[in-house]
Amino acid sequence: MTNTGEAPEESSAQVAAETPFDASERRAWAGRAAAYAVGFGRLCAYTVPRLLDAAGVTEGSRVLDAGTGTGTAAAAACVRGARVAAVDAEPDMVRSAAAAAPGAAVRLAALPQLPFGDGTFDAVVGNFVLNHVGRPRAALAELRRVTRPGGRIALTVWAAPPAPGQALLGRAVRAAGVPRPPDLPTLAPEEDFPRTEQGLAELLRTAGRLTEVTCSAVSWEHRTTPEEWWHGPASGVATIGRVVISQGPAATERIRRHFLDLAAEFTATDGQLVLPHTALMASGQVAG
Template identity: 65%
Template structure:
């Protein structure tokens, strides 16, 4: 386990409910297209890696698939068990999954690869547990980030927040890859996956300002850890700038419309 992986475990510890109430709806947006890409339907043996609160697992179960789901964080597993009671939900994490070679018809990972320290090794593990010719489908956030994704970061920067030394600096250069269509498809090919294709998904996520702020205010994800690590006065300044900047995205009903962009890639073992 890399230092990045260890920091991710600590960052998400106990954050299941806070994530479910803030960013989970956003991350559930591509679920149907992800499952379509993996050709998940009745009887498909599918593994949902990094299930979080279980959005992918629940939809896969509704399609009649035989679903196994895993997450590294126990508080997420508890939520996923409630969301998808027909699924076999376990605590497990990349890059070592407790399954036999070729056990699944399809393997999906929704916004998971951006939370592992060695993406190529993680993809190799996804490939291992897929059957020959089985499909592996995944999503990650695209770069450059869309305006809705930068809102909170802009507020943090405007408030003069200082990054504490304990937060991870990111992946080692040899483990990183371009977060664009060619970069993700190339990473899948490097993991010996076949027929890799990648497309960019764009949508406007609608959320109230309170919902959107609740994630960082509760310490969810990297930006939440960054916000929580600041002094009380700086946190107040971050919230003030967030309120000001949010007006750029507010409609007449006051709800924010936040542009986002993600990559959806699929390949075969």
């Protein structure tokens, strides 16, 4: 596969498939690949080795990394000797992933419409991609479509309720009295699903029509610094970042002060933050 790192224009069908949630997510991530990589990107990298194992990624596997972000999973799959394609809905992420995974074919594409034929891949992985799509069930159906019979799909999402480290930034926002902007949509209720082991497993069984589904919680302590952890949201990264910057510099500074106060309970003797996080990892097989 050839990696061009190009970010071609999307088709009108892709744009038409967007929900308000999808459009909001695209705005939240636009041009923020670098800010994501040094903060939240390092956090999300923790699950990548287990995700590739769950999908059965080995040498020679044809692999799709859906929602590749800055290309961490795609690069790791290349190291295993897999033949890797990767997609992301944000052009800046596509360019970043192309640089991080020069052995992968990286292109611009958004779930639930992918530019691949039926049964193209032996394995499909999505590291937290379901957190960022407006139609999770349609996204799963599309991932199943591009996976061959007998192939595997492995996905991660954040658990709910969130682990203490994951909740830190939200606590700071609430302490500062900054509300969620009214123009920031949430996932439609009919599209949401329980962010539990049982809830994610059932989603794979029903929407993805997968067999041999397993799901388990993955917990770890993410080590970072207060400066690094604050940089992402202060740069507008992700939904939390859009909330942090939504009311201007004075409100952002108020949130920052509360963040530093609350961060004290997670601060180790060396000054680093030790933030407990929990994700859910599920995988299943496409029936023959």
